[in-house]
Amino acid sequence: MSLSRSTLLGICTVAVAAIYSAGYVYTEPAAQANSLNPPSARSSTSSVKGQTASRPLRYRDGIYTASGANPYGTLSVEVRIASGKIAGVRITSYQMHYPQAFIDPVMPKQVLQRQTWRVYIVTGATASSYNFAEAVYRALAKAKV
């Protein structure tokens, strides 16, 4: 009885592992799509902690929107350019697991002050910070002269 029970549990363990593996493999394209961030955005955001503001770039005036996504969720921002500078940043859509209050208004304010998407990450809300930086990066890329 003990052996048969152990055998049954062993078979069930393999079955659960197989179900998980099937789901993992099947969802791999979706996971890859969610993590398609610009490499520059990913690596630079964390590496510039402590640096001073980068030199101001020239942007076309207007309002530009973009999104950032990773396995933790997505968020969208609206960047307003006036007189060639970043005049306003607003998070227009927030679908992350962690509350928006963790990065808003801290990170939009940083973008305004530093005039760049390269801002300090918020400790403990790293994924949301990356998404925000990525979204601003993409919006500014659209605005570049």
Add this chain to the structure above:
Amino acid sequence: MTQTSTGPRHLPAWKRFLKTPKGYILSALVPLSLFAGGFRQGPVGLLHVLVAVATALGVDAGVAMWLRRRLGFSTGGAITGLIVGDVLSGLTPLYLVSVTVTVALASKHLLKRGRKPIFNPAAAGLLMAILGFGSAQSWWAGLSLLPLWGVPVLILAGLFVAIRVKKYPQVLAFLGTYFLLVLIMALFHLGLASNTPAAALRVPFVNSALFLAFFMLTDPPTSPASMRGQIQFGVLVAFSSVVLFAALGGLSYMLIGLLTGNAWSAGAAWWSRARRGPVANKGMRTGFWGVGASPSQEQPQVGSS
């Protein structure tokens, strides 16, 4: 609560304690927390654990004095504090850690069926922290902040507990149902933008599912003992969790799923005893699923985590 030792009498008390369900859970959770504490956000997490455990011991001591019971080290309270500290994010203020633990223990002492809590105390406290305070939960001791290699470490620690406390069938039922339903979600393109099946199967979300399965679902007083009951319980918790995950998302879906299972388990046990009547129940051991449970399937009923 009564603590049942399963070890031989000639062993030292601490060795006998390590062979109880509480001992097994502490033997796995403490090293796991210390291990996770050595990485990013770990020091803050360990501070949370200390605050949570201290609060838990203080609350349980206060309750013991209030009820004029003998004062002692509340291992059940310590486990509750440990789990709460293990789950709450490093962003959580310390006062909220204490509040969460206090609510968790209040649920343990107030919402009872006989001498056993109805709900998993840690889950009840953590759910309140989300709904009442919007607190973040990182499940950092589930190695959710580490790369994929952390998952096997978590599984090994979890298997130790699940097998030792005789709750492995329940864990398998939960994880099997959970992963199967998430796969079905993926096949039919269900889910929210922020709560995709792909995310559920990957770090960090899969870590939280494993942590809950191994260390919270297996709490002896709030879950069934028999094989049949364990399977029903695991399936129900997983089903509730995935439905909430697909419909609402957020961080609380598994906690609500677990509490739903706890309520169902307590209700079924109550119904089972009520059908037997007062004569049949006289002198019977308190236990879930007593009808289908053979003596060999009964576990020592110890304090809730």
